Amino acid sequence: MTRLFFIYLTFLSALISSAQGIDQPSVDFKRAAVDVSFDPSSELVVGSISFEIDILKATDQVHIDANNLLEYSVSSTSHPDIKGTTDDAGLLLRARFRESEKATVTITFKSQPNKALYFIDTDADKRWDQAWTQGQGKYTSNWLPSIDDMNEKMEWDISITAPAEFTVISNGKLISKSTESSGIQWNFDMSQPMSSYLVAVVVGDYQVSSQVSSTGIPLDFYYYPQDSSKVASTYQHSRQIFDFLEKEIGIGYPWEVYKQIPVKDFLYAGMENTSATIFSDQFVQDEIGALDRSYVNVNAHELAHQWFGDLVTEESGTHHWLQEGFATYYALLAERALYGDVHYYVNLYEQAELLNDQNQSGNTTALMDPNASSLTFYQHGAWAIHALRDLVGDVVFKNSIKVFLKKYAFENATTDDLLKIVADQSGKDLTDYKALWLTNKQFPSEEALRLLRKDLFMEAYLQLLARRISTFDEAYNSYKETLKQPVQKEAVLEMVGQLSLHDDARKYKLLEQAAALNNLEIRQLIALTTTEVNDNNKSMISSFLTDNSYVTREQSLVLLWNAAGDKKRLLETAKKAWKQTNESFDLAWLALAINTEGYTKTERKKFLQELQEYTRPSFSTETRQVAFDYLVALDYLDDQNYLDLYQAALHHNYRFYEYARKLVNEQYAQEKRRALMDEVVELLTPAEQEKLKLVTDL
Structure with missing residues (x-):
């Protein structure tokens, strides 16, 4: 996740404070009791927060x-x-706070957050339908008076009142609900302390499916009521991942309950709020879509953070890898338990390739640089842990992790805190390890390669990788060997990728053999790396149209449409063969149909109207962006689409609003668009117009 800055607490006098800056030696925050309410007609937070604090040294503020x-x-x-x-x-x-005093202070407030708490209006009726928080990187203090410094941990008890039609989720155990004049009050209790940035609130229309871990921890899987059929596919392996991580880490899950909540238009893939992971609802998929966008890795990553980040928190950004590197590493271990050793080592190799590319770009930094990239914190961090485990051995490594988590439980820690424990447990001097893996500005590619070569499969895999620069004749026998039983999926995937670089007709026979393995990932990659349909591959590509992957179906449809004589017949025949589709697939079909002869003018107009609907706020940012792209290519943006585009340019998701603002400028640069765009902008509120003109060329 994005790095946190932190602001020191002030307890000195005003004169000292202004002269020396803010410091925090005088007070220890022990507990926070939150009581807030939400009204869907307002984007305000109203309520109070009470802090129980221990005064360590007399202070007057x-x-x-x-x-x-x-x-x-x-x-x-x-x-x-x-x-x-x-x-x-x-x-x-x-x-006048006295030394050794235990004080309680209460702040009653009304706030209007501009970040960290987001209100989602899916139907643009000026009443939000969902609200959710994202404290890391933007701070909880943007909506709730709190403590930005992650080193200040306290026990949180949170009460939230919302209208009765909503479900409310927050950190900790739900201990009671009560009816109030403004709705239902939901009361959550935590028994252990955490940093403020991990405070979570979700308000929306949800149902919940529950399981219990092998150690008795309640596991709550939230979903929208219309997505009940997607629960099993979305949350696949969740209990198995939970049980695996508890056993592998060696320390029991540190909280009383674990919840997972999908939300609309989330900023990231997921966020590890204590006991309550919030994640993007784009991972909510049916059994077909779950192959294209599996939640498994994000699921395991955010769960691992419950130990590495929530239980033990970094002291500062210098030690961010203690959170992201460990979460990435343990997610890989969870996938290894599910999918095998080959999957694990190939993933390590692919991460090493990305890190080596970063080396070559000149943009790499040390792992302990607080300004390092996400690739460094996550993937380099995971590699550093893999190397450390190899250096000290499984038994010492696992014991060291248990000691580390126990010693610094509900506290903050540094890299040296961890290394001291590992050194004590192993009897090894870790100076060279730290210099190579943690403070070295370059990812140690040669050492990573040496570690990979310890695995027998990887030695053969690396030989196959070397064929990337070979001619087809030189690589042909290697490709045939790759398809001999027992077949390794990862090796076949590499072969398929290499075959896309060759023009030799013999490759089609190899691709047919690969497709005949009936592995959905292999068939998907064949479709994605195919550039055209010809007599050699038409039958194979046609067979992909009913694969259990929307990505494979969509790519195959486009390829076949480009080559088809009767394009309408192809579209109609294919459509009848599908019992279910997803939004991306529907968009592709509509765009093709609009450009297909044989459909009447009325039919094409209907297809266009359907396509134009996908720019509305009710759809995901990803779907809306694809719809805008299609409409721009078709030159069919109307007034409603421009209004949707303006609202997209004011969206809270930075990737989406950057895309939308660029598109606004591109469209407005065309003189023929300006009159309509100037007319539509008047439909926005004066405040929206002012902001839009600040961030675009309007």
């Missing part, structure tokens, strides 16, 4: 991180004269 406050008041039963003031750093609570 306490600093709370708080942004976007519209109103606030402060109170304390032990300090009736307490005052609150705000500045750019947050909220200062002023009172």
Whole structure:
């Protein structure tokens, strides 16, 4: 996830504070009790938060991180004269706090968050249908007075009131629900401390499917009511992953419950909020789509964070790999348990290739550089752990991890804290290891290759990889060997990729043999690496139209359509063969049909209207972007599409709004578009118009 900055708490006098900066030696936050309410007609947060704090040293002010406050008041039963003031750093609570005192301070507030809490209006009716938080990288203090410093951990108890039609999910165990005048109050309890950035809230229309782990931990899998048939395929292997990680890590899951909640238009793949992972609902897939976009790796990664990040948290960004590297590594181990050793080592190799490319680009940094790339923190971090385990052995490594997690449970740790434990447990000097893997500005590609060669399959796989620069004649016998039993899927996938580089007609026989293995991933790659249909591959590509992969079906349909004489017949025949489709596939079919002779003008108009609907906010950002691309290519953007595009340019998801703003500028640069675009912009509110003009060329 995105790195956290952190702001020190202030407890010094105003004079010292302004002269020396903010410090935090005087107070320890022990507990936070949150009571907030949500109204779907408003994007405001209304409520209170009470902090129980231990005063370690006498001070006359306490600093709370708080942004976007519209109103606030402060109170304390032990300090009736307490005052609150705000500045750019947050909220200062002023009172005479005595050394060794246990104080409770309450902030009643109204906030209007501009980040970290997002309200999703799926039907553009000015009432949001879903709300969710993303604290890491943007901070919880943008909607809730809290402590940005991840080194300050406290026990959180959270009460949330929302209208009765909504389900509310938050950290910890749901201990009660009660009816209030404004809806239902949901009360959650945590028994252990965590950092503020891990506070999570989701409000929306959900149902839940539950299981229990082998150690008795409740596992709650949330889903939208219309997605009940997708629960099993989306959450496949979830209980198995949970049980595996508990056993592999050697420390029991540290929280009372584990929940997973899909949300619309999420910023990332997933986020490991304590006991409550939030993830993108694009991973909610039926049994066909689950091959194209499997949630398994994200599932395992975010679960591993419950130990590495939530239980033990990095002390600063310098040690971010202790969270992301370990989560990436243990997700690979979970997949190894599911899919085998070959899958594990090939994934390590592919990560090493990316890291070596980063080396060659000149953009690489040390793993312990707080400004390192995500590729470094995640993949280089995972490799560093793989290398450490190889260096000290399985028994010492696993024991060291248990000692580390126990010693720093519910606290913060550094890289040296971990290395000291591993050194003590192994009796090894880790100086050279740290220099090679952690502080070296280059990913150690040669050492990674040496470690890969320890596996017998990888030695043969690396020989196959070397054929990438061979002629077809030189590689032909290797390809035939690859298809002999027992076949390794990963080797066949590599062969398929290489065959796409050759023009020799003999490759089609090899591809047919590969397709005949009936492995969906192999067949999908054949479709994706095929550029045209000819007499050699038409039968094979046609057979892909009913594969249990939407990606394979879509690519095959496009290939066959390009080569077809009767394109309408192809589209109609193919459509009848599919019992279910997904949005991407539907978009592709509509775009092809609009460009197909044989359909009447009325039929084409209907297809166009259906395609234009996909730019609406009710669809995912990914689907909307594909729809915009098709409509631009077809030159069919109408006033509603431009309105949708403007709203996309103001969206909270940065990848999507960057795309939309670029498209707005490209369209507006065309003189023939300007009159309509200027007319449509008037449909926005004055505030929306002002913001849109600041971020585009309108």
